[in-house]
C-alpha cells in the first residue's frame with residue numbers, strides 16, 4: 001500500500017515537472033522564433049554550431065554577432081535558451097536596469113568557491129555586501145594597495161630582466177599572471193606571496209586549482225552539468241582545493257585578529273581588515289562571509305588585471321610609434337628615474353597610457369562576456385523575452401562593429417580621448433568594466449594598477465614583437481574569412497577572462513643597464 005502511494009506520488013511529481021518543462025520549452029520556443037539565431041538540433045540545441053573545442057567558441061560567437069548584424073541573436077544549449085547582445089543600445093538597456101541584476105546559470109560554476117560573494121550574489125544580499133566594499137576602495141586604501149603593486153612590480157621587472165638577457169621570444173602572459181596573483185593575495189590578506197619566484201603558498205595553489213576548475217567548466221559541455229561534473233576528476237580537485245583554501249583563510253583570519261587585538265596595525269590595510277571590521281545587520285561578519293568575500297576579491301582582482309596587462313603588452317609590442325609616445329609620457333613624468341614609485345599623483349598624469357589601455361580593452365576586453373538572468377519578462381528589440389532567459393552581453397564583439405568604430409582593426413588610442421565626457425549611448429560603445437549598478441566596483445584601482453605596472457615595464461624595457469618585422473596583428477575574428485597576420489598573433493580563448501592560447505610572445509630590450 002505504502003509502495004503504491006509512493007509510486008503515485010512520484011508519477012504525479014514527474015507529470016507536473018514534465019508539463020512545466022514542456023510549457024517552458026513551448027513558451028520559450030514561441031518567443032525565440034521572433035529573435036533570429038542558428039537553427040537548433042533536437043535535444044542538443046546549437047552546441048555543435050558553436051564548436052566543441054574551447055578555442056573555437058570565441059570565434060563562433062563573434063562570427064554569429066556579425067552574421068546577425070551585431071543585434072541580439074538567440075541560441076539553445078540543451079534546454080537553456082541564451083540571447084547574445086552586442087549592440088551598445090541593447091547593452092545600455094540591460095546594464096542600466098535596476099531590475100536586471102541577477103546572475104545565475106553561467107555564474108553557477110563559481111558558486112562552490114565564491115558562494116554568495118559580491119560577484120555572484122543577487123538581490124538584497126548583494127546590496128548589503130556592496131556597502132561592505134566601500135572602505136576597501138577609498139583613496140587611503142588604494143594608496144596602500146599601490147605600494148604592494150610597486151614592490152611586486154620591482155620583482156616582476158627583475159624576472160623580466162632575466163628573460164630579456166636571452167633576447168629570445170617568451171610568453172609574457174604566464175609571468176604577468178604570477179605577478180598579479182602575488183599582488184592580490186598580499187592586498188587581500190596582508191601576507192606577502194611569492195608565485196613569481198615559483199614558491200606558491202598553499203593559498204596560491206588552491207586558488208590556481210580553483211581557477212583551473214572554473215575555466216574547465218565554463219566551456220566543457222559535459223562538465224557544465226553538475227551530475228556529470230561530480231563524476232570527473234575536476235570535482236575532486238575542486239573539493240581538495242576548497243578545503244585547503246578554507247583552512248588557509250581561517251588561519252589567516254585568526255592570526256590577523258590576534259595582530260589587530262595587539263594593536264599591530266600595518267601601514268597597508270589589507271582587504272581582510274575591512275571585512276573584520278565590517279558589520280552586517282549590526283553583527284560582525286561570519287567566517288563564511290569573510291571566506292567568500294576574500295575569495296571574490298582575489299578572483300576578481302587578479303585574473304582580469306593579468307589579461308588586460310598581457311594584451312596591452314601585446315599591442316605595444318606591435319605598435320612601436322605608440323609605444324614611443326607612451327614612453328615619452330613616462331619620461332615627462334619621471335625623467336630618467338626608472339625605479340620611482342608611481343603614486344596616485346603621477347598615475348593621474350599618465351593620460352596617454354590610459355588611452356592605450358582603453359584601446360587595448362576595446363579589442364581584447366579582459367572580461368569578454370557577462371550575463372544576466374531576468375526575473376521578469378523583458379523587451380529586446382521589440383520582442384518580449386520570457387523570464388529566466390540568460391542574456392549574455394558579448395563585450396568583445398562590440399569593439400569590432402564599424403557602426404561605432406571606424407577601421408576597427410586599426411589600433412588608435414586617440415579614439416578614447418573624449419571617453420570620460422561621454423554620456424548616453426557613447427558611454428556604452430566599449431564597456432570593459434561593465435556599466436550600471438553592477439559595474440566593476442574597483443575600476444579606478446584596477447586602472448591605477450594597470451598603469452603602475454605598465455609604467456615600470458615601459459621605463460625599463462623596449463617591448464619588441466616576437467620576431468622583427470611583424471605586422472600590427474589585430475585580427476577581426478568576427479569575420480569568417482579572418483586569417484591571423486602571423487603565427488605569433490594571439491589565439492583568443494575565453495577562460496572566464498580573455499586569454500591567448502599560444503601566450504603573448506614578445507622580446508624585451510633593456511633601456512638602461514641594471515644598477
Ligand code: HEM
Nearest residue numbers: 119300301304305308366367370432433434440441442446
Ligand atoms: C582590468 C581589470 C578589471 C576589469 C576589466 C574588470 C571588469 C569587471 C567586469 C566586467 C565586472 C562585471 C562582471 C559581471 O557583471 O559579471 C566586474 C565586476 C567586479 N569586479 Fe572587476 N575588473 C577588473 C579589476 C578588478 C579588481 C582589481 C577588483 C578587486 C580588487 C575587481 C572587483 C570586482 C568585483 C568585486 C566585481 C563584482 C561587482 C558586483 O557584482 O557588484 N575588479 N569587473
